[in-house]
Amino acid sequence: MRTLFFLLEKEFRQIMRNKGIVRLLIIAPVIQLILLPLAADYSVKNISIAVVDNDHSTASQRLIGKITSSGYFKLTGYTGSYTAALSMVEQEKADLALQIPAHFEKDLVRENSQKLYVAINAIEGTKANLGGAYLSSIITDFNDQLRVDWHTTGTATTSDAPQITVAASNWYNPYMDFHLYIVPAILVTLVTTLAAMQTAFNIVQEKESGTIEQINVTPLKKHIFIIGKLVPFLVLGIILFTLGLLVGWLFYGIVPVGSFWVLYISLVDYLFAMLGLGLLLATYSTTQMQAMSLSFFFINIFNMMSGAFTAVDSMPGWARAIVQTFPPSHFIRIMRMVVLKGSGLSDILYDLGAMALIGLVLNGWAILNYRKTA
């Protein structure tokens, strides 16, 4: 016990002495947490639109006015020819081209129907997708307004047909604030990087400098040595997580709805699994370069597949099954459930259990492999 205490003291002393590491471990994640949610915002704004107005009527002017006043679109071109608008799309001056045909207003009144043409630059998928969707909803809205106008003035009789309107309300995130959704996920990815990568680097560093050999000829027990390596990063992980919650509160006003105890119990469970991964990677690497390549491989996959930025449910079945073995996917779910919805321990038992199981497998594997190689 005295040895373990001394080992921990030594580890902390070494970590604190390395100023670069302290900066890297604490300041860098905080900066990332402040900056990344601004970038990872899914609501698209400033979509440039080029309008081909072949009608020049009151109705077409009203439609254009409605589109630009929505706040999502920027009118970057107003031409009379479709080819001119299309070349703007080609030159990346416009994301969308909307063509309003000649006699738009006249035919709308006379035939009671009209067609609009929208050309979308689909190179940037998200922007194109959302831009198209926004535009159609604005046009639908415009359409409804026309009906109301005509109905009240009595010029049309067809609008008496029954209609179904759908009213949706967004639970747990009523204003669909994207930050509420993305900040907890980004915090998880930062904790992941710290726990898995830094643990692996720290242990491999002892291999590189030969100090592990010197330790191996002493009577120091392997499990004490391993605990001495894992505990400091468990503590650092908890500090980073706490800092992250503070940043979320200060910069994005996010206060977890659920209990902090539930969050921290889940965090320790999660760190147990991820420290096990770091330990395992360390046993398979002999240089820090190898450890870095290996951990980048896993962290990239974790970041892209664990539901931080894209929904796990939209992946194919086999991919969803693989994602179940990724500890971050469970912790991101827990974070969102507890932070947004206020879930308690009983709601997240499945994820907690899964992380504990993965942690046992990873740590056990690492210890077996460590014995064999050292």
Place this chain on the structure above:
Amino acid sequence: MITLSNIKKTYNKGAVQALNDISFSVEKGELFGLIGPDGAGKTSLFRILTTLLLPDAGQASVDGYDVIKDYRHIRNRVGYMPGRFSLYQDLTVEENLNFFATVFDTTIKENYDLIKDIYQQIEPFKDRRAGKLSGGMKQKLALSCALIHKPSVLFLDEPTTGVDVVSRKEFWAMLKKLKQEGITILVSTPYMDEANLCDRIALVQKGDILSIDKPAAIVSSFPGELYAVRAAGTHRLLQDVRNYQGTSTCFAFGDALHVTFKNAGSQPLLEYLHTKGHADATIEKIQPTIEDCFIHLLK
């Protein structure tokens, strides 16, 4: 104290033979030297004896304990100083020493007497990080750390490689003192001049032991007489001496050639060299050194 019998070790699934049926033993309180070039298998031998590496075949024991079965006991009573400096560079001198003392469940105070002579030389720098020490000071710190738990056997793998001449001299003086404390010491070195400072030495080459004996005995076992030949233009001289039919062996040693003859007699060679244009050639009989013996055995 240390015994090895038929130790074998290969690397890369048998492709590289590191140790080839090595057997020898070291007595208690002996200063035993392993002399050999890089790649002779010295470090593999150390790693087996310090329980860091398992031999493919054979038995070895340290202080009466088997290196495989009783490795825990061995780790409690040996000190190991690897060839490369392997202490924590980012901890200070004192912190390193304290750390290794704690790991062995002892304190600096308890065994201060043993390391006093060595540690006192680096004590003025005890708050300096180990990475910032000079080569000689690093070596003294490493030795202090290897001694802090009062080991009965000390393994030193090339402790003086990359250390200046003065520090090397001091280091060997320290080993002599430790020997007087009754500590068995196994030391390896690529420097032949250090061989004479050991009680007994083993000449190792490519995983085989060429000879084991006291340095003096190894020197006196040198067959025949050895001569040093000197002249200006060493390169041409070497060619001419090697071409001379009475020459048995001829190797360049610094500014001289060490030569043995098939039939005793150096006078005919001198005359031969004069005819070859080496007017300033001289020949004198010399005492063979360990290095001469080593080269002779390699032949």
